[in-house]
Amino acid sequence: MYRIRFHGRGGQGMKTASRILGTAFFLEGFEVQDAPRYGAERRGAPIFAYVRASKEAINERGIIKEPGLVIVADDTLVAMPAAGVLQGVTEDTVILIVSVIEAELWKDRLNFPGRVLTVIPPGEGQSHERAFTGGAIAGAAARLTGAVSKASLEEAIREELIPLGTKVVEENLEDALSVYEFMAEHEGCVAPGTAIAVEGFTPPNWVELPFEDARLSSPAIHAEATSEQIKTGLWRTVRPVIDYELCNRCSWLCSTFCPESAISVNEDGFPEIDYEHCKGCMICMTQCPPHAISGVLEREAKGGEDNET
Amino acid sequence: MKRRLLTGNGAAAWGARLANVDYVPAFPITPQTEIIETLGSWIDSKEMAGRMVTLESEHSMVTAAGAAAATGVRVFTATSSQGLLYAMEMLYTVAGWRAPFVMVNVSRGLSAPITLEPDHNDILAARDSGFLQIHAATCQEVLDSVLMAYRLSEDARVRLPVIVNLDGFYLSFTREPVEVPKEDKVLSFLPPFDPENIRFRASTPISQAVAVLGGGPYSYFRYETHLAALNALSVFDEISVEFGRFFGRSFDAVEAYRTEDAEFVFVMMGSFATKAKEATDRLREAGWLVGLVRPKLFRPFPKEHFLKLLKGKKGIAVIDQNISMGKGGVLYTELASVLYGSLDDGPVMASFIGGLGGRDISSEEFFEIAKVIRRAAEEGKAPPPRLLYTEEELREMRKLQVIANAERNQAGKRVGKKDE
Amino acid sequence: MSEETFKSVKDLPSTRLLCGGTPMCSGCGALEALHEIYDILGKKTVFVNAAGCMTLLSIYPFTPFRGSWLYTAMASAPAGAQGVRDALDILIEKKQMPPEDDLQVVVLTGDGAAYGMGLSSTSAAIDRELDFLYICYDNEGYGNTGQQFSAATPHAAKTATSKGPRGYPGYKKDLFSIWAAHKPPYVATVVGSEPLDLAKKIEKASELKGPRLIIAFSPCPTGWGFDPKLSVEIGKLAVKSGVWPLKEYIDGKVIHTKIPRKRVPVEEYLKVQGRFSHLFSPKRNEELISEIQARVDAYWKEVEG
Structure with a gap:
């Protein structure tokens, strides 16, 4: 059985990718499961989707624990534990990262014994809005399994995306086919995985759940402001940066408008951005009267940080 | 006081x-x-x-x-x-x-x-x-x-x-x-x-x-x-x-009435259970070894109390004043799940549905229930569930249906002749 | 009184009591309004919440509040507020709780609950003169389930359940008037993009007793289809175009707190949102755009006399 997991951010088309790949496998005569996994998180937050495909009936369900292929649509997710990109990977897993950074460098960074591949984001250096498309990712997965023909991939894209209009179909087709070609040398590198064996299985560590009275066991939080521990800054793809030369210490409109309470005002009357929680909505940038706030791609901002340290 | x-x-x-x-x-x-x-x-x-x-x-x-x-x-x-x-x-x-x-x-x-x-x-x-x-x-x-x-x-x-x-x-x-x-x-x-x-x-x-x-x-x-x-x-x-x-008065999780030497037991909840108590007394007078078990506590379900009280009984008649559509009496089902596998040589159980919408349960019906459960115990075979509903009640129902003009012909065809 | 505290934007608090780390969408107009409101109300509050986007503000064990919170269900947050308020009063009355431990009870619901399922429990809470503040974050649809239309959805908006060429056939319910018809001490509309107006109203509301109700217009990048960075801009356009009148009901009268002198055409507001894109492409729908404009014009004609 092929077990494939897509990691991306809400809004990047992971569900679309899983549906396209699911349909493509189905067209090839496979039994298929495809599903997105939603949490409470929204646009920009890490999400994942998955596809199972097998010539036999599929009885597994839910999250894929040991993926044969992991595709990461946004390389900023790799280092984010909450995204769970590396969950359950073994040396037989193939990891494909959509990134401008080379595969070898990723392999070193992750200290991962298996195969790591990268693909440059489609449209990189061109239109920003097209940076990630479900079609491209599905195209990569299709080729890496070697089990999906170009024709099925095309048909699947049309079937899944036609309600979104011909422009979307054409864009996705173009991206998908280009990535499909790009991956030709790795065709079939993702092998179907096997089922969990009974022999030598690891038994679950079941416990007798002890009774705990309601002071402990009611669904209540006996504290304040604990959500501070959630680093929603990880959702950000664009970072607002304040040019303090230009900031005129207005009436801190940026701070008032920031939905996340992520901009505070320091003793000198200058606003400061809490990058751990800023989700990168960029309202501050659009509302700053003297235009003292600009947007920097997170990837580039991160790179800068790396150099500094 | x-x-x-x-x-x-x-x-x-x-x-x-x-x-x-x-x-x-x-x-x-x-x-x-x-x-x-x-x-x-x-x-x-x-x-x-x-x-x-x-x-x-x-x-x-x-x-x-x-x-x-x-x-x-x-x-x-x-x-x-x-x-x-x-x-x-x-x-x-x-x-x-x-x-x-x-x-x-x-x-x-x-x-x-x-x-x-x-x-x-x-x-x-x-x-x-x-x-x-x-x-x-x-x-x-x-x-x-x-x-x-x-x-x-x-x-x-x-x-x-x-x-x-x-x-x-x-x-x-x-x-x-x-x-x-x-x-x-x-x-x-x-x-x-x-x-x-x-x-x-x-x-x-x-x-x-x-x-x-x-x-x-x-x-x-x-x-x-x-x-x-x-x-x-x-x-x-x-x-x-x-x-x-x-x-100065007890309040047990389960009331046990004349159960000690009883061979057959009624199981009921709520106020209708006092009717069963009355029937128990009359049956006792007639020489029947019957008793009544009535859970006051229903959640949590007093499993151990039931096991203790029902151990060694020959037959149990559960009278449910409720009905789970497509299954039957709820108390019967719950009790069966408790008794299953818990008592060696467990008693025969029978399910009765009665008292729906306030429909009365007569003493005679309790007497008959006792008879049914005794027979079941003798034969070692549980009877099918029984709705407590009489021919007289159905006849009255027919009269209402006639006035309601409800499928008059159908009603006549099925039971009308016999009733008339 | 309140007008004195917040004369200019400079006077607005910058305490930022509501902390970050919530799963609300990036650029959420509702969260923006809420954090502005929270800075004025302070932490001696208990938010009684109904099912909606904001239910996910508190997910075990994480809460952004420095005060208290109770999640109830979609229909009955005002009844939950009733129970909390009455219990606090009883405790103070019986001297089982010092008065300084008292809390302001604040209902927080979306428009799905406010305009629909919870309307009866709200109406009844007003009948009972419950001392509470009701905040409805109005993002004009069932946002948490993917923006299906609600009774707050504006005419012609495309939602997940009104995908036809003419969008939502109904008209946005006038909840302000429905609430005002109960004659409570205070009803107001606000929007996060007008923080001074918002602050004045929230302060005024918190100085009054009894039922006080606020509808916070909440631009929703995800549900309305726009870039999160435009969230404030769209709020401002809603006010400037006259689509969202800023007003209050107090002492039996409706007062408009910000009358847009020269109204921007509604299409300026409509065309920046995906949910109205079918009014402009592939072909401009003059009829619907004019209808929406005419309704806004009629409203203001009445206001301006």
């Missing part, structure tokens, strides 16, 4: 009054309304402290009840049938909050068709909600149950809401002598409610009833609620001993 004549509703109101409740969110519904009217008049005349507020629905009523309990006051409320179902979302919700309070349900058959008279489908719909359930059979028990319920509900080992159930009309509007305990005695039996750390105060911020993500935390919270409900079994027994000491 002085006894006075009280309706079941009146006894429930007295229970709330003696429990010194702080807060009574209310909504009228037949046959419960007398409870809130009584409490309302006591509060208005200052005979009773506490605050009452009439909400616009039972859904809101239970929300307000849970929210007030979660803030740290003692809450009482009451409802019936459709009202209980209208509040159903909130029953599960406030139990999950671990908000302890007492709600009286006056049982009444459920719509459709809408009716006023009692059966237990309303209360049994709340079976899995997290509310504990005490079922009363007399007006005295109604009052006693309310006091027991507060002790049980607020106990730190439990901390769950409790429903006290009484049957509409048969108890709600029926006066019986009831011993009303002295206030100071009740106060020592039932000290004021201590909400501990689950309450709203400006100095100790708390976020209650928050969402969870994922099955792990959800399973934990849900199972802890289940464990708390199970705890209520031993806590109930403990409180019941205390209750006896304080008030």
